[in-house]
Amino acid sequence: MSDTLVQELEARAGTATAEGPEWLEPVRRAARERFARTGFPSPRDEEWRFTPIGPIAQGTWRSAPAGARGVTREQLAPFLFGRDDWSTLVFVNGVYAEGLSRTALLPGVRAGSLAEALRADGALLEPHLSRHAPIEGSPFTALNTAFLGDGGVVHVGAGAELTAPIHLLFVTTAEAGGAVVHPRNLLVIERGARAAIIESYVTLAPGQSYWTNPVTEVSVAPGAWVEHTRIQRESERAYHVGLTHVDQYRDSHYRSFTLAMGGALARHNLHVRLNDENIETLMYGLYLTRGEQVADNHTAIYHDQPNCRSWEVYKGILDGRSRAVFNGKVFVKPEAQKTDAKQTNRNLLLSDGAKVDTKPQLEIFADDVKCTHGATVGRLDELARFYARSRGIPAPAADRLLTYAFAAEVIDEVALAPVREELDRLVLERLGGL
């Protein structure tokens, strides 16, 4: 219930958990007031029309117990990949666990917890924290901002080149049952820098119901190159409502890959604003659902300036009685001439009970642009299935092969080989191998 959350927020104001630099207090207060005013969105709100947030809005959610008591590095092994020298920041039930984390950083790169940065690094945070993701954008963002306390902070200084990715790993334990966490991440990639960041949401308690409400803000300075991978493997009884807001500047390149496999309800909003010319943005997504799962992806790309290119492909594989929602918006301002934007959403239905609601949306105010979008919903191609079987591949194997091929088309776009391999592994594991 939004009332109890507001009461909790009011009780926290001024206590130790709400500490931070002076400039942060008005930000938290505005967010608190905003949420108190709006409450949770209603199904009549166009942005939330197809998202069944009832269980979140009607539930009573306590704060997650802090600390990583009893969690060992071995337990995290299934969620770690790549090489041992990668920096990994581990958060247990929303709180940074230094003992489980490993940081091996190069000069010019800082990575740590937001809670620590709020104490020590206010000057770095002030121009960015809550400056990118507006609290007016969504009640969930307002709520996250009001509870803002911990999460990952990555700062890659001008010209620095990150050779290995930084992995932000958010783990929930059985103690988080019935609780809510509000991770808050800030990724700042300075001028001409190059970085790869992985954001994972996983659980040690696959049967638990809890709610993760993360917000990630990303600033990509002129000439920077960023690959941002988001892996969501929450408990299939959990709720996940996340938002990523990216601000890109001149000549920068941002590519994102979003894998969503977990959650009873998992929603992710990806908003990218192109603030200057000659920007390139690639957005890839893959969602796999089964049982009664609902996967909801909303993306918005704001072409505010001329001569930018954006390319988006989101694909879904649905089984059981699961549901997928996709809404992709492309906004092209009158001054954004020579925009080249392409958006695709393709859905594969593996069962009769699965449902898809897709809404690719274009809002164009400039004439000299090339904008296209496409959406398809269907099942495996009968001809391809027949062909595979005529070559001696048994029907179930042929179906798995074709389904994997459908997914592989987007996974192949991930630039970093170890990340690509891990995504491949996760998808194959879900599909039951080849």
Added chain:
Amino acid sequence: MSSSVESLVTKEYKYGFVTDIDADVAPKGLHEDIIRLISAKKQEPEWLLEWRLKAFRGWQKMTEPHAWPNITYAPIDYQDIRYYSAPRTTKPVGSLDEVDPKLLETYTKLGIPLNEQKLLAGVAVDAIFDSVSVGTTYKAKLAEQGIIFCSFGEAVREHPDLVRQYLGSVVPASDNFFAALNAAVFSDGSFVYVPKGVRCPMDLSTYFRINSAETGQFERTLIIADEGASVSYLEGCTAPKRDENQLHAAVVELVALEGASIKYSTVQNWYAGDDEGRGGIYNFVTKRGKCAGANSKISWTQVETGSAITWKYPSVILQGDDSVGEFYSVAVVNGRQQADTGTKMIHMGRNTRSTIVSKGISAGQGQNSYRGQVKVLPRAERARNYTQCDSMLIGNRCGAHTFPYIDVQNSSSSTEHEASTSKIGEDQIFYLKQRGLNTENAISMIVNGFCKEVFKELPMEFAVEAQKLLGISLEGSVG
């Protein structure tokens, strides 16, 4: 815009004249007594009055849709509109010879001769002037095959059972705000019934004309194609130039029974208002067809060039197995026009197929939105949809928006949606100019090419008119 693309002078709206004719008008305002008055004037049976009153009571509880459509306009004062206006000389429809010569002259000026002898093309016309039908051509010839083509009022009197059976069966009185308003106050419209197995030998057509000031036009069209029947229907419309906005809230219902096919074509050229956005028609229309029987087909083709605001979504409910729905649309906005238009294809039956082709052209400060829904219900096995919506922008003060909703609940179905936005390329114009065409003709050729897929669906006469209209609508925006 580049140097070679300069402004031309906007051509006058040539249908903007007013016919000076004595009219029988109802007082302004909307209340139950007005509805009783309309019903009494039309000598309607008690059940129809009750149906209207029920719709009105429902309407009073509804709110005007302002949040979701991508259009803006000042609030409409529903008490400041006349809901009935009829040329005083109208007789209960008899022979065309009795029609007031002034009215015949009006239609001749509009290019719609009601005199059958003079008619070159074999098209039967029902002419609607403000609130009433003033004449229907070729009635006798159609009657020979059992086809009923008459004004709605006449159908209520002559064929009450058919009207009662199908009225509101596709667009219920409670469907939406403007449909409910129409159900309460509709004054006339056309009625078509094509009996079993009959292919209608000629195109049927309704020509709508708004003449009186301060009135709204609320007509209702009902077309029924019985088993195995087929009919092609055309609709055209114009209105005088006035500074006030006028409301046009029509309802069109189509019913196609087993094996029947209905083709409905519209060329909408209501007065669009002036360059500052003063005046023009608010075209808030509900059009829907039901493929009730197996193997039936409903096809909508529309060319929307007029109206200050267009809000309409000609839709098809694909209930019968193997039924087919089509929607072909060209929507042009120029000046300050706004259009929020598209379609809904509701797939209920097995093997149902739908095709949507929408072409939006935005110029001046116009805002053009495509809004569509493709819904595949669980029972609609192997349903198939193909959607293509393309936009063309001319200048950067206009906007093109697409809001397609695709809801699929059956895995054996397949839906495809494609959309693109482009402009008239300088290189295309250059090429045509060096082949000897002037800029104006070059643009006209490019725009017509862009719309070709839709124009080819129109009956011949309409296709020619539509191409001309497109040229007129875009004049002044490119040069």
